[in-house]
Amino acid sequence: xxxxxxxxxxxxxxxxxxxxxxxxxxxxxxxxxxxxxxxxxxxxxxxxxxxxxxxxxxxxxxxxxxxxxxxxxxxxxxxxxxxxxxxxxxxxxxxxxxxxxxxxxxxxxxxxxxxxxxxxxxxxxxxxxxxxxxxxxxxxxxxxxxxxxxxxxxxxxxxxxxxxxxxxxxxxxxxxxxxxxxxxxxxxxxxxxxxxxxxxxxxxxxxxxxxxxxxxxxxxxxxxxxxxxxxxxxxxxxxxxxxxxxxxxxxxxxxxxxxxxxxxxxxxxxxxxxxxxxxxxxxxxxxxxxxxxxxxxxxxxxxxxxxxxxxxxxxxxxxxxxxxxxxxxxxxxxxxxxxxxxxxxxxxxxxxxxxxxxxxxxxxxxxxxxxxxxxxxxxxxxxxxxxxxxxxxxxxxxxxxxxxxxxxxxxxxxxxxxxxxxxxxxxxxxxxxxxxxxxxxxxxxxxxxxxxxxxxxxxxxxxxxxxxxxxxxxxxxxxxxxxxxxxxxxxxxxxxxxxxxxxxxxxxxxxxxxxxxxxxxxxxxxxxxxxxxxxxxxxxxxxxxxxxxxxxxxxxxxxxxxx
Numbered sequence: 001x002x003x004x005x006x007x008x009x010x011x012x013x014x015x016x017x018x019x020x021x022x023x024x025x026x027x028x029x030x031x032x033x034x035x036x037x038x039x040x041x042x043x044x045x046x047x048x049x050x051x052x053x054x055x056x057x058x059x060x061x062x063x064x065x066x067x068x069x070x071x072x073x074x075x076x077x078x079x080x081x082x083x084x085x086x087x088x089x090x091x092x093x094x095x096x097x098x099x100x101x102x103x104x105x106x107x108x109x110x111x112x113x114x115x116x117x118x119x120x121x122x123x124x125x126x127x128x129x130x131x132x133x134x135x136x137x138x139x140x141x142x143x144x145x146x147x148x149x150x151x152x153x154x155x156x157x158x159x160x161x162x163x164x165x166x167x168x169x170x171x172x173x174x175x176x177x178x179x180x181x182x183x184x185x186x187x188x189x190x191x192x193x194x195x196x197x198x199x200x201x202x203x204x205x206x207x208x209x210x211x212x213x214x215x216x217x218x219x220x221x222x223x224x225x226x227x228x229x230x231x232x233x234x235x236x237x238x239x240x241x242x243x244x245x246x247x248x249x250x251x252x253x254x255x256x257x258x259x260x261x262x263x264x265x266x267x268x269x270x271x272x273x274x275x276x277x278x279x280x281x282x283x284x285x286x287x288x289x290x291x292x293x294x295x296x297x298x299x300x301x302x303x304x305x306x307x308x309x310x311x312x313x314x315x316x317x318x319x320x321x322x323x324x325x326x327x328x329x330x331x332x333x334x335x336x337x338x339x340x341x342x343x344x345x346x347x348x349x350x351x352x353x354x355x356x357x358x359x360x361x362x363x364x365x366x367x368x369x370x371x372x373x374x375x376x377x378x379x380x381x382x383x384x385x386x387x388x389x390x391x392x393x394x395x396x397x398x399x400x401x402x403x404x405x406x407x408x409x410x411x412x413x414x415x416x417x418x419x420x421x422x423x424x425x426x427x428x429x430x431x432x433x434x435x436x437x438x439x440x441x442x443x444x445x446x447x448x449x450x451x452x453x454x455x456x457x458x459x460x461x462x463x464x465x466x467x468x469x470x471x472x473x474x475x476x477x478x479x480x481x482x483x484x485x486x487x488x489x490x491x492x493x494x495x496x497x498x499x500x501x502x503x504x505x506x507x508x509x510x511x512x513x514x515x516x517x518x519x520x521x522x523x524x525x526x527x528x529x530x531x532x533x534x535x536x537x538x539x540x541x542x543x544x545x546x547x548x549x550x551x552x553x554x555x556x557x558x559x560x561x562x563x
Contacts, residue, residue: 021050029060107147253280294336308344322405342367370396445487517553
């Protein structure tokens with residue numbers, strides 16, 4: 001009897017375990033459309049190994065089958081039979097499935113795929129071959145950065161050759177091989193880019209690079225080393241500076257990394273002076289530190305000029321010298337500010353390895369003179385004085401640093417709500433200066449456009465509606481001028497945005513369309529056609545510009561584009 005009892009005790013736990021497995025499997029079989037699950041074969045095998053009966057599993061699977069996927073497919077076929085576009089109906093179903101997946105996605109369950117499957121699921125490899133589902137994985141990866149399954153999928157997508165698509169996916173930075181591949185692809189795209197949406201590529205790269213400290217440091221170190229190449233070095237230095245600028249805007253303190261990379265740490269005095277002004281918590285000039293830098297660079301053996309070539313430092317110096325709001329600050333030190341700024345933008349050096357062979361200060365005095373004279377004018381509110389010196393001002397606007405200062409000055413002056421009060425048909429002085437800057441400096445075009453956008457979008461409550469429209473027409477004329485000197489697509493894109501978002505009166509868009517047709521002629525680039533054709537075809541905008549004979553410029557443009 002005792003032997004029998006011991007035998008039962010040894011058998012019962014095993015039977016209880018099998019019963020538990022069967023119960024779990026039956027619960028899984030009872031779920032809706034369980035027969036369509038990828039893991040169904042393993043679950044059935046597990047069920048049979050625990051002693052389950054074939055009849056029961058067949059009955060349960062049959063009862064739980066609803067065929068939702070088949071019904072959806074049949075519905076799509078019916079819609080196509082009724083005349084609906086096949087691509088549109090398939091997209092509608094895919095979008096709905098994407099919404100459901102994003103809403104109900106469980107990262108913990110997703111991570112069990114690897115433990116349950118034991119290998120890469122076949123359906124995963126198939127999914128990433130379709131753009132729709134790749135975009136789904138990108139979206140889910142940003143929402144669930146710690147999900148192992150999603151991070152592995154991002155690596156699969158990168159390995160499959162879609163690196164250019166995942167530059168904006170933050171989780172890509174968690175895997176060094178994926179990150180390096182994306183970084184290489186993005187930098188190559190920037191170096192060879194020949195379009196107008198370069199800033200979009202840089203924005204995606206910034207998001208990825210600034211996702212963590214180690215990825216930022218890794219990228220800046222790589223760019224610093226690659227910038228030594230004489231062929232593409234200047235482009236990589238620009239990219240490095242742009243990453244630093246945008247990182248600061250995102251609240252990252254990049255000062256120590258930047259100064260460490262350019263070797264400033266080997267010069268403790270200037271390193272201390274720069275860090276005390278440029279750290280994120282300060283970001284302000286200090287007359288004592290600027291004086292220290294001035295004495296160092298006016299000595300017989302100045303430090304390398306590269307230490308001064310920091311966009312952040314240039315911005316602070318330009319603001320101090322040209323901003324009307326800074327007139328009462330540090331006036332007694334303005335000569336030192338001017339010298340440091342002029343030295344940074346005009347002096348060049350020739351190096352042989354680690355040894356400096358020569359310092360070229362040929363343009364230093366000219367630059368100091370240009371900054372000094374325009375700085376003095378920026379301290380005055382007397383427009384008559386500006387007009388008396390307009391020829392000199394235009395001559396000095398050929399210096400890029402002076403142009404940036406004048407843009408800063410014009411921005412603050414025109415911010416005054418009363419600025420356009422009493423403005424006649426004559427173009428104001430400050431807009432004349434902006435036109436001249438656009439003539440002289442291709443690299444300032446985007447800065448000029450941003451300034452004109454701010455002016456265009458501002459409301460002037462003290463002016464009547466018709467007066468405001470006339471002022472905006474004047475600003476549109478400045479945009480058309482910018483278009484004429486080469487900044488074509490960004491200007492048209494902005495006016496098209498105003499049309500699509502209905503943020504500007506139709507008469508203003510009409511004025512723009514008319515002016516553009518006045519200054520352009522065939523042949524038109526495909527990019528120009530893509531951006532301008534929707535404006536030309538809009539009847540609310542151009543109907544009054546067209547005639548019955550279709551001999552007008554708008555009709556001819558539409559005909560050129562294929563009707």
